Amino acid sequence: MVNAKRIFADFKVFSRGYLRNKFGLFFGLIFPVILILIFGAIFSGGSSGEISVYAQNQDAGLPDGRNIGSSFLTALNESGTLKVITVDPMVNFTKYLADHSSSDGIIIPQNFSASYVTEQSVNITVYGNPTSSSSGIVSGTVGGFANYFNLQRFNATSVIGMTSATVNTQQTKYIDFLIPGLIGFSILTSPMFSLVNISSEYKKNKLFKQLSLTPLTKIEWLTSKMLFYVVLTIAGFLLMVGVGVFAFDATVALNIWLIPFLVLGPMLFAALGMLVGTVTKNPETAGVIGNIVTFPMMFLAGTFFPISAMPEYLQSFAHVLPLFYITEGLNNVMVYGNISGAIVDIAVIAVITAIIFVLAVKLFKWRED
Amino acid sequence: MLPIEVSKLQKNYGTLKAVDGISFNVKGGEVFGLLGPNGAGKTTTIEIMEGLRARDDGDVKVLGLDPWKKGYELHKKIGVIPQEFTFIEKTTPREAIIYYADLFNVKVNPDEILKEVLLEESAKTYFEDLSGGQKRKTGLALSLVNTPELLFLDEPTTGLDPNARRAIWDVIRGLKAKGKTIILTTHYLDEAQQLCDRVAIMDHGHIVAMGTTEEIIQEHGSGERLEIHGNEKLAEYIRANTELQVDYNKARGEVLIPLKKKIDALAALAAAEQSGMDWGQIQTRQDSLDDVFVKLVSEPIGEQGEIAIEYSGKKKRGR
Numbered sequence: 210m211v212n213a214k215r216i217f218a219d220f221k222v223f224s225r226g227y228l229r230n231k232f233g234l235f236f237g238l239i240f241p242v243i244l245i246l247i248f249g250a251i252f253s254g255g256s257s258g259e260i261s262v263y264a265q266n267q268d269a270g271l272p273d274g275r276n277i278g279s280s281f282l283t284a285l286n287e288s289g290t291l292k293v294i295t296v297d298p299m300v301n302f303t304k305y306l307a308d309h310s311s312s313d314g315i316i317i318p319q320n321f322s323a324s325y326v327t328e329q330s331v332n333i334t335v336y337g338n339p340t341s342s343s344s345g346i347v348s349g350t351v352g353g354f355a356n357y358f359n360l361q362r363f364n365a366t367s368v369i370g371m372t373s374a375t376v377n378t379q380q381t382k383y384i385d386f387l388i389p390g391l392i393g394f395s396i397l398t399s400p401m402f403s404l405v406n407i408s409s410e411y412k413k414n415k416l417f418k419q420l421s422l423t424p425l426t427k428i429e430w431l432t433s434k435m436l437f438y439v440v441l442t443i444a445g446f447l448l449m450v451g452v453g454v455f456a457f458d459a460t461v462a463l464n465i466w467l468i469p470f471l472v473l474g475p476m477l478f479a480a481l482g483m484l485v486g487t488v489t490k491n492p493e494t495a496g497v498i499g500n501i502v503t504f505p506m507m508f509l510a511g512t513f514f515p516i517s518a519m520p521e522y523l524q525s526f527a528h529v530l531p532l533f534y535i536t537e538g539l540n541n542v543m544v545y546g547n548i549s550g551a552i553v554d555i556a557v558i559a560v561i562t563a564i565i566f567v568l569a570v571k572l573f574k575w576r577e578d
Numbered sequence: 579m580l581p582i583e584v585s586k587l588q589k590n591y592g593t594l595k596a597v598d599g600i601s602f603n604v605k606g607g608e609v610f611g612l613l614g615p616n617g618a619g620k621t622t623t624i625e626i627m628e629g630l631r632a633r634d635d636g637d638v639k640v641l642g643l644d645p646w647k648k649g650y651e652l653h654k655k656i657g658v659i660p661q662e663f664t665f666i667e668k669t670t671p672r673e674a675i676i677y678y679a680d681l682f683n684v685k686v687n688p689d690e691i692l693k694e695v696l697l698e699e700s701a702k703t704y705f706e707d708l709s710g711g712q713k714r715k716t717g718l719a720l721s722l723v724n725t726p727e728l729l730f731l732d733e734p735t736t737g738l739d740p741n742a743r744r745a746i747w748d749v750i751r752g753l754k755a756k757g758k759t760i761i762l763t764t765h766y767l768d769e770a771q772q773l774c775d776r777v778a779i780m781d782h783g784h785i786v787a788m789g790t791t792e793e794i795i796q797e798h799g800s801g802e803r804l805e806i807h808g809n810e811k812l813a814e815y816i817r818a819n820t821e822l823q824v825d826y827n828k829a830r831g832e833v834l835i836p837l838k839k840k841i842d843a844l845a846a847l848a849a850a851e852q853s854g855m856d857w858g859q860i861q862t863r864q865d866s867l868d869d870v871f872v873k874l875v876s877e878p879i880g881e882q883g884e885i886a887i888e889y890s891g892k893k894k895r896g897r
Contacts (some may be wrong), residue, residue, distance in 0.1 A: 218680030222669055229668040229704075414664045418630055422653045422660075423681040576630050576649070 211432070215425050219433040227437065233403070237441050238448060241395040245449050248391065248513070249457040252383040259292040260343045262313045265302045266295060268321040277325045278317035281333075281358060285315075290350050303336070312338035313347045325362065384457040388449060389539035390512040395445050396474035397510075397532050400438035401503050404482025407434070408573070409495035412486070421575035428570055431483055438475035446471055461543040469555045470542070474535045477562040481531070484569040511536040531561050579642050581606055581728050581759045582627060587636035589622050596622045598783035599636065604761060606727075609754050611770040612763040614780035615875055620763040621661055623780070624732050627761065628658050641728060654682065657721030661732040661763075663714060667706040671697055671716045674705070678723040686723055695719045695749050711742025718749055729753065731762040735769060747772055767867045779874055786874045791867050798874060799865030804843045806833040806850055807858035815853040820845050837862065 227233050268278030286293040296305055306314045314336035324331035335351050337344030411417045453459035489495040510532035516524050527533045538554030541547040582604035589597040597619045604610040612620040625631040627640050629649030638645055643652045665674055675688040692698045695715045700708055721729055735743040750773055764770055770777045771791050778788040787794045810826050813833040817824040822842055825834040835846045850857045
């Protein structure tokens with residue numbers, strides 16, 4: 210029979226031990242905040258966002274002194290997208306790019322102004338690296354300005370225009386997508402790593418055997434650990450959202466639908482950690498198996514980048530990872546406001562948690578035969 | 579009903595017969611020692627009695643209960659310190675006692691228990707910072723929380739320094755004085771002699787001797803013998819020139835002569851003097867528990883240097 214007093218007694222001893230261990234506290238609370246700060250800083254600007262590009266203007270200009278090539282480069286530079294660095298027309302441009310470790314470059318040909326005014330076809334050469342995302346932006350921008358200059362030449366205006374928008378009703382920043390992912394990340398790592406470690410260590414140094422000599426049952430022991438990680442997760446959640454909102458001006462929806470994720474999530478991974486620790490022979494093997502289970506989830510369950518950015522077979526794989534339903538659910542609640550989607554995620558997580566809890570308790574041995 | 583009744587107990591690990599059909603009883607208020615070298619089956623036996631391990635065959639009743647089937651019920655009535663007791667690192671002995679009291683749902687005065695196990699001074703030190711002896715005392719303190727009448731102590735002093743061992747002995751004597759029944763395992767002979775009313779010497783899963791230490795010495799030990807410090811040649815000389823049985827202990831450089839009559843000593847010494855060889859210190863002595871133990875147990879235990887004597891004349895007991 211499960212006894213609340215014993216669960217509370219065990220909770221008290223465990224949480225006190227945890228809080229006295231600075232290392233555990235760091236990984237439980239400080240590390241997720243550091244993650245938010247690092248990823249927030251990387252993706253939420255701070256830099257000008259302009260791409261530096263070298264340009265060589267070989268344009269000889271017009272007899273009246275006008276130089277269309279020069280105007281073109283000035284326009285590019287004022288676009289806010291590119292930062293044009295002009296290079297002496299006499300130097301070997303490809304060698305210059307290589308010497309400056311750059312793959313992006315623009316050459317305006319010698320007859321540029323003359324061809325422009327006489328309406329003869331002329332090409333701007335754009336150097337780029339197909340694997341680099343900045344090269345695509347450079348060629349796109351140059352192409353855009355070439356069109357603009359073409360239209361200008363004939364005094365024409367665009368017919369088709371474009372406005373930017375995101376799926377949310379409000380303007381959504383990357384940090385808004387990042388926060389649910391990183392919360393999912395901490396829901397996974399803290400209870401999982403801890404319970405793998407604790408359960409295998411307790412088994413090794415026979416602490417379980419000792420506890421089996423008291424009226425504490427293994428269900429009570431595991432329940433108290435789950436409770437502890439629910440509390441830790443909620444504390445971590447508040448810290449992470451706080452830092453996201455105050456440091457990066459994140460806009461996330463906070464409502465009652467988050468609670469099932471913050472409660473079931475740590476329960477699921479505490480039980481899974483216990484299961485790994487209990488079926489493995491020693492702490493070393495437990496650590497390895499724990500990593501094998503944890504690492505794919507860390508990166509492939511929509512924590513740092515959305516799974517839609519991954520190839521199809523990896524997306525299918527993501528759907529078997531329990532963490533996927535947590536990050537998807539958190540995104541549904543916090544970003545998209547899609548509550549019916551979140552309810553499906555909650556149902557899936559509840560079923561997985563129940564199965565893993567039962568398995569962990571069944572396979573977990575206090576005593577030896 | 580006796581607190582402990584064990585009959586034809588068997589436990590195998592694969593093909594190894596760890597415990598091979600042993601039987602014994604323990605009376606109320608008695609301190610009973612299971613003595614033997616490492617691997618003799620002591621811990622397996624005690625863990626079966628504690629309900630931590632299943633048995634393969636035989637009957638075990640502890641306080642009238644089957645310890646494996648009724649383990650949960652039994653554990654509320656007994657106190658146990660497992661071998662190499664450990665606890666949650668960042669917890670103090672005082673907190674540990676309160677934790678156990680909550681688990682057992684009993685009211686205790688933690689300071690009183692700490693005093694009983696001589697641990698008041700370290701009441702607020704984290705478990706990880708305690709010395710080996712203090713850790714063991716914490717284990718003793720926890721085993722007392724549910725005020726059990728029956729205590730199991732599995733190697734309570736192994737690995738401790740002499741002072742810490744004596745402090746633990748004092749605690750155990752105090753518990754005995756309170757009338758508690760105590761089962762302890764040890765491979766220290768002096769510990770068994772100091773603390774136990776009766777001991778069972780175990781070897782390779784069997785009990786090879788049982789009783790008070792005096793009874794065991796009387797039954798299995800030899801009578802008085804003369805020991806002469808000297809070399810092997812001296813032993814050969816005495817053997818050749820007297821009617822006496824002469825053994826030689828190489829490790830200690832001692833000639834050993836069992837004395838059937840006191841006068842035999844005179845003959846031996848006369849022969850030694852006659853030999854013209856150097857001979858030193860002489861003494862007569864009787865087998866101690868150490869000597870009996872070495873005789874009975876197939877492998878002398880040398881882990882802490884307790885026993886590592888080799889007798890040239892005596893063959894190790896084979897199995």
